[in-house]
Amino acid sequence: xxxxxxxxxxxxxxxxxxxxxxxxxxxxxxxxxxxxxxxxxxxxxxxxxxxxxxxxxxxxxxxxxxxxxxxxxxxxxxxxxxxxxxxxxxxxxxxxxxxxxxxxxxxxxxxxxxxxxxxxxxxxxxxxxxxxxxxxxxxxxxxxxxxxxxxxxxxxxxxxxxxxxxxxxxxxxxxxxxxxxxxxxxxxxxxxxxxxxxxxxxxxxxxxxxxxxxxxxxxxxxxxxxxxxxxxxxxxxxxxxxxxxxxxxxxxxxxxxxxxxxxxxxxxxxxxxxxxxxxxxxxxxxxxxxxxxxxxxxxxxxxxxxxxxxxxxxxxxxxxxxxxxxxxxxxxxxxxxxxxxxxxxxxxxxxxxxxxxxxxxxxxxxxxxxxxxxxxxxxxxxxxxxxxxxxxxxxxxxxxxxxxxxxxxxxxxxxxxxxxxxxxxxxxxxxxxxxxxxxxxxxxxxxxxxxxxxxxxxxxxxxxxxxxxxxxxxxxxxxxxxxxxxxxxxxxxxxxxxxxxxxxxxxxxxxxxxxxxxxxxxxxxxxxxxxxxxxxxxxxxxxxxxxxxxxxxxxxxxxxxxxxxxxxxxxxxxxxxxxxxxxxxxxxxxxxxxxxxxxxxxxxxxxxxxxxxxxxxxxxxxxxxxxxxxxxxxxxxxxxxxxxxxxxxxxxxxxxxxxxxxxxxxxxxxxxxxxxxxxxxxxxxxxxxxxxxxxxxxxxxxx
Numbered sequence: 001x002x003x004x005x006x007x008x009x010x011x012x013x014x015x016x017x018x019x020x021x022x023x024x025x026x027x028x029x030x031x032x033x034x035x036x037x038x039x040x041x042x043x044x045x046x047x048x049x050x051x052x053x054x055x056x057x058x059x060x061x062x063x064x065x066x067x068x069x070x071x072x073x074x075x076x077x078x079x080x081x082x083x084x085x086x087x088x089x090x091x092x093x094x095x096x097x098x099x100x101x102x103x104x105x106x107x108x109x110x111x112x113x114x115x116x117x118x119x120x121x122x123x124x125x126x127x128x129x130x131x132x133x134x135x136x137x138x139x140x141x142x143x144x145x146x147x148x149x150x151x152x153x154x155x156x157x158x159x160x161x162x163x164x165x166x167x168x169x170x171x172x173x174x175x176x177x178x179x180x181x182x183x184x185x186x187x188x189x190x191x192x193x194x195x196x197x198x199x200x201x202x203x204x205x206x207x208x209x210x211x212x213x214x215x216x217x218x219x220x221x222x223x224x225x226x227x228x229x230x231x232x233x234x235x236x237x238x239x240x241x242x243x244x245x246x247x248x249x250x251x252x253x254x255x256x257x258x259x260x261x262x263x264x265x266x267x268x269x270x271x272x273x274x275x276x277x278x279x280x281x282x283x284x285x286x287x288x289x290x291x292x293x294x295x296x297x298x299x300x301x302x303x304x305x306x307x308x309x310x311x312x313x314x315x316x317x318x319x320x321x322x323x324x325x326x327x328x329x330x331x332x333x334x335x336x337x338x339x340x341x342x343x344x345x346x347x348x349x350x351x352x353x354x355x356x357x358x359x360x361x362x363x364x365x366x367x368x369x370x371x372x373x374x375x376x377x378x379x380x381x382x383x384x385x386x387x388x389x390x391x392x393x394x395x396x397x398x399x400x401x402x403x404x405x406x407x408x409x410x411x412x413x414x415x416x417x418x419x420x421x422x423x424x425x426x427x428x429x430x431x432x433x434x435x436x437x438x439x440x441x442x443x444x445x446x447x448x449x450x451x452x453x454x455x456x457x458x459x460x461x462x463x464x465x466x467x468x469x470x471x472x473x474x475x476x477x478x479x480x481x482x483x484x485x486x487x488x489x490x491x492x493x494x495x496x497x498x499x500x501x502x503x504x505x506x507x508x509x510x511x512x513x514x515x516x517x518x519x520x521x522x523x524x525x526x527x528x529x530x531x532x533x534x535x536x537x538x539x540x541x542x543x544x545x546x547x548x549x550x551x552x553x554x555x556x557x558x559x560x561x562x563x564x565x566x567x568x569x570x571x572x573x574x575x576x577x578x579x580x581x582x583x584x585x586x587x588x589x590x591x592x593x594x595x596x597x598x599x600x601x602x603x604x605x606x607x608x609x610x611x612x613x614x615x616x617x618x619x620x621x622x623x624x625x626x627x628x629x630x631x632x633x634x635x636x637x638x639x640x641x642x643x644x645x646x647x648x649x650x651x652x653x654x655x656x657x658x659x660x661x662x663x664x665x666x667x668x669x670x671x672x673x674x675x676x677x678x679x680x681x682x683x684x685x686x687x688x689x690x691x692x693x694x695x696x697x698x699x700x701x702x703x
Contacts, residue, residue, distance in 0.1 A: 046093040046119040049076045053087075066090050073097065077119050080105040080149035084115060093119030101126060103147060108178040109134040110147055110154070122150040129702055131156075135181055137207040138164035141699050152178035159695040162205065166236065167212070168192045169205055170695040181208040189214070190691035193236070195265075196222040197691045210236040219688050225251040226685050229261075239265040250685060255279040257678055258292070268296030276303065277678055283489075286310045287329070288675040298334035308673035322501040323672040326493035326511070336516070339486040489515040497522075500666040505529045507664050508540070518544050518552075529665050530588075533564040536659070537579070554581040560593070561657055566602045567609050572629070573600040574622065575655045591622040598655055599632065603642075612648040615640040 050056070054071025067089040069075075075082045075095065081104045084097035096116050103110040103124060113128030124147045133140040133147075133154055142160035147153070154176040161170040162183060169192075171185035183205040191198040191205075191212060200218035205211075213233040214220075220227045220243075230245035241263040243249070249256040259274025272292040279286050290305025308325040493511040509524020520542040527536045538558035544551050560579040564572045577595030581588045597620040603611040617634035624630060634640060643649070666672055 047077075048089070048093055048095060048117070048119050050074075050089070051076050051081070061088075061090070064090070075117075077117070078105075078122055078149040080124070082115065082117065082124070101128070103149070105149060105152055106178065107136050108152065110145070112145070122148050124149055130699065133176060135176075135178065135207055137181070137210075138162050138167075138183070138205075140176060140183065143699075154178070159698065161693075161696040161699055163696075164207060166193050166210075167205070168693065168696060169203075169212070170693055171203075172695070180206070182206050188695075190693055190695075192691060192693065195236075195239070196220055196234070199688075199691050212236070219685075221690055225249065226688075228685070241265070248681060250682060253280055253282045255281075255680060255682060270294045277675070279677070279680060281680075284312050286312070286677050287331075288673060289329070298332060300330070300332040300334075302331075303329040306674075308675065310673055310677070320501065321669070322499060323669045324493060324497070324499045324511075325672045326497040327495040328492070330492040330494065332488075332490040334488050334490075336485055336488050339484045485515065487515075498666055498672055500669050500672045503530065505666045507666070513542075520544065527661055527664065529662075533562060534661065536561045536661070551583040553583065554588070555579075556581070559657060561655075561659075562591075563658065563660060565660075567604075570602045570609050570612075571600070571654070571658070571660070572602055573598075573655045573658065575599070575657065576620075589624055591624065593620045593622065595619070597634070600653060600655055601629065601632070602645075610645055611642055612645060612653075613640065613642045614649075614652055 050069065051074035053069035053073045055069070057068045057070070059066050059068055069087045069089060071085065073084045073087050075084075075087065075097070077093075082097065083100070083102040083104075085099035087095050087097040089095045094117065096114075098114060101110075101112040101115045103115070103126070110124075110126055110131070110133050111128075112126035112131040114126070116125040117123070126145045126147060128143065131142050131145045133142075133145060133156075140154075140156065140160055140162050142156040142158070144158050145154055145156045145160075147155075155174075156176070157173045159170070159172055160174055161168065169183070169185065169190070171189040172187035174183060174185040176183050184202075185204065186202045189198070189200040189203050191200075191203070198212075198214060198218055198220050200214040201216040203212060203214040203216075203218070205213075211233055214229075215231055217230050218228060218232065220229075220232075227243060227247070227249040229243035229247040232241065232243040232247070234241050242261070243263075244260040247258050247261045249261060255278070256272070257275065257277040258272040260272070262271040263269070270293070272289075272294075274290065276289045276292050277286065278288075278292075287303055287307065287309045289303035289307035292301060292303045292307075294301035304327070306325075307327075307329045308323060309329060311322045311324070313320050491511075491513050495510060497506075497508050497511045499506040506522070506526070506528040508522040508526035511520065511522050513520040522540040525536075526538075526540040527534065528540070529535075535556060537556035537560040539556075541555045541557065542551065543553040543555075556579040558577065560576050562572075562574040562579070566572050574591075574593060574597075576593035576597040578593075580592040580594065582590040582592075595618065597617045599613065599615045599620070601613040601615075602609045603613065605611075615632070615634060615638060617638040618636040620635060620638075621633040622629055622631075623633075
C-alpha cells in the first residue's frame with residue numbers, strides 16, 4: 001500500500017503519526033539485529049585461539065567443564081603467540097599455563113615458569129624463578145611481570161634489572177613499552193655503564209636510541225667527578241649529556257650550578273644556561289653568568305649575559321674579595337710548550353717572549369714601547385687571556401694601598417713656613433744660583449709633610465741603581481727568575497669592564513691577562529681609583545707574581561694622570577707622558593714619571609690647605625706613604641714654585657687634560673655583581689653512596 005492509499009483512510013495528522021511509528025519499529029528491529037552481531041564480534045576478540053596441543057582433555061572443575069591441553073601447547077591472542085608444556089583452559093578467554101612459558105609478540109620475547117592469562121583484560125601474568133623479557137637490544141630480568149598483549153606493555157614489580165651489554169639498570173618497579181622499545185623505571189633506580197653510575201627515583205631507557213632519561217632527583221658519578229639534577233638525559237650513541245632543574249656538576253677543582261647544562265663528550269664542549277655559578281677553589285674564584293660555553297683541550301670558557309667574577313683571598317684570618325664584570329668574560333687554560341720540552345732550558349725561558357726580547361732601541365720601555373706604539377687596539381684573538389689568576393692580576397691593576405714608608409735623609413734642611421724667607425721666594429733663589437750649587441744642578445727634591453716643606457739634595461743612597469737611571473728598564477728586567485709553570489692561564493674581559501674591591505676600583509673597555517708573561521693589560525680609557533686617588537692613561541699594564549699573588553710593577557702609558565681630591569676644590573695632580581709604578585707587598589711605594597712631568601700639589605698646615613706647589617721636570621720620582629706623597633724628586637733641571645694659598649694662580653690650578661671621573665667609579669660590589677654565592681656542596685655530595693645494585697645481585701644469585 002502506498003502513501004496515497006493510506007491517506008484515503010487517515011487524516012494528515014494521523015498519517016504523520018503512523019509514519020513515525022513505522023520508522024521507530026524499523027529502528028528497533030535493526031538494533032536487535034546489529035547488537036548480537038556486535039556482541040559476537042566482542043566475544044571473538046576476547047577468545048583465545050588454540051593453535052596446537054598434543055592432547056586435549058575435557059575435565060569437570062567446580063561444576064564447569066574445562067579443557068586441559070598437554071604437550072607442545074600453542075595459544076594465540078591479540079597476535080601474541082604463547083607456548084607452554086601444559087595449560088588449563090577455563091573458558092574461551094582465560095587459561096593457566098605451566099612450564100617453559102614463552103610469549104612472542106613482534107620482536108619481543110617473554111620467558112617464565114607460570115602464566116595466567118585473561119583475554120578480557122589482555123593481561124598475561126608471568127611468574128617464575130627468573131622471568132626474562134627480550135627485545136632486540138636488551139634483556140629485562142625479574143620474578144613478576146604482567147604483559148598486556150594488546151597494548152604491548154609490560155609491568156614488572158618487586159625488583160627488575162636490565163642488561164644490554166653496555167648498561168646495567170635496575171629498579172623496584174617499572175614498565176616496558178614494546179612498541180617504543182622504552183623501559184620506564186620507578187623507585188630505587190640504579191644504573192651503571194663504563195661512563196657513569198646513577199642513583200635516582202625514576203627514569204627511562206630507550207633501547208632503540210640508547211638514550212637514558214632520569215626524571216627526578218638524581219645523583220650521577222663519572223670518572224671526572226660528580227653531578228646531580230632533577231631532570232636529565234644521556235645519549236650513549238652520541239656521548240651527549242643534558243642536565244636541568246637544579247643542575248650541579250663537581251670536578252676536582254670546580255663546582256658548577258646552572259638551570260640547564262649540555263655536555264658533548266666527543267666534542268669536549270659544555271653549554272650552560274641560566275643562573276650559572278662556577279666555584280673554583282684552586283683559583284679562589286666564583287664566576288656568575290646567564291650563559292656559558294666551554295671547550296676541552298685546551299680548556300677555554302666564555303661567560304655572557306651579565307657575567308661577573310669574584311676573587312677571594314684569606315690572609316691573617318681576614319677575607320678580601322675582588323669583583324669583576326664585563327659584557328663577556330673569557331677564560332683559557334693551556335699547556336705551556338716550554339714546560340714539556342725534552343731538553344733542559346734556561347730559567348729565563350719561562351718569561352714570555354713578549355717581555356723577554358731585547359730592549360727596543362727606539363723606546364725607553366723596550367717591548368712595552370712597542371705595545372704602546374703599535375697595539376692600541378685590544379686584541380681579539382686567543383693569544384692573550386687570563387684564567388682564574390685574575391685575582392692577582394686585576395688586584396694588581398687596581399693600585400692598592402700606597403703604604404710604602406721611606407724616611408727622609410738625616411741631612412734634610414728644613415725651612416719652616418714661618419721663616420723670614422718665604423717659600424715662594426726660596427725655590428727661585430736656589431734655581432738662580434744652581435750654577436754655584438753643583439749638587440742641585442740637575443735635580444731637586446720637595447719633601448711634603450703636614451706642617452713643613454723641605455728642600456733636599458739628591459741622595460743616591462735612597463734610590464736603587466735601577467731607580468737612578470733616567471732611562472728606565474723595561475718590565476722584563478724587573479722579573480725575578482722562576483720555575484716554568486706547566487700551564488698557561490689567561491683571561492679576557494671584553495667591553496664595559498669594571499672592578500671593585502673595598503680599597504680599589506677600576507674601569508676600562510677591555511682587559512686581558514696571561515700567566516705566560518704575568519702581564520695584565522687594560523684598554524679603552526682605563527681608569528682606577530685608590531681611596532681618594534684617580535689614575536688614568538691611554539693604556540695600563542701590570543706585572544705580577546702569579547705564584548705569590550703579588551704586584552711587581554704597573555706601567556701607565558701615554559697621557560698618564562693622577563688626581564687626588566685634597567680638600568674642597570683643591571686637587572693634587574701629577575701628569576706625565578708615562579708613569580712607572582713599583583710595588584712592595586702589593587703597595588705602590590715608588591712612582592717614576594717620565595716625559596713632560598708636571599705637578600700641582602697642595603700642602604697642609606694643621607689639616608688646612610696653606611700652600612700650593614707647581615712644578616715641571618723632564619722626569620721625576622715620587623715616594624708614597626699611606627696614600628700620600630711623602631716627597632717628590634725632580635730630575636733634570638726642575639722648575640718648582642711654591643705659593644702661599646692666597647697668592648696661588650688659579651689659572652694654573654688645573655693641568656691640561658684634567659678630567660675628574662668620579663661618576664664612573666663603582667660605589668659598591670653590588671654595582672659589579674648582584675649574585676649571592678651558593679655554598680659548596682662538596683662535603684654533602686661526598687657522603688652520598690654510589691649504586692650497589694642489590695636487585696641485580698639478588699637476581700644473579702638465583703640458579
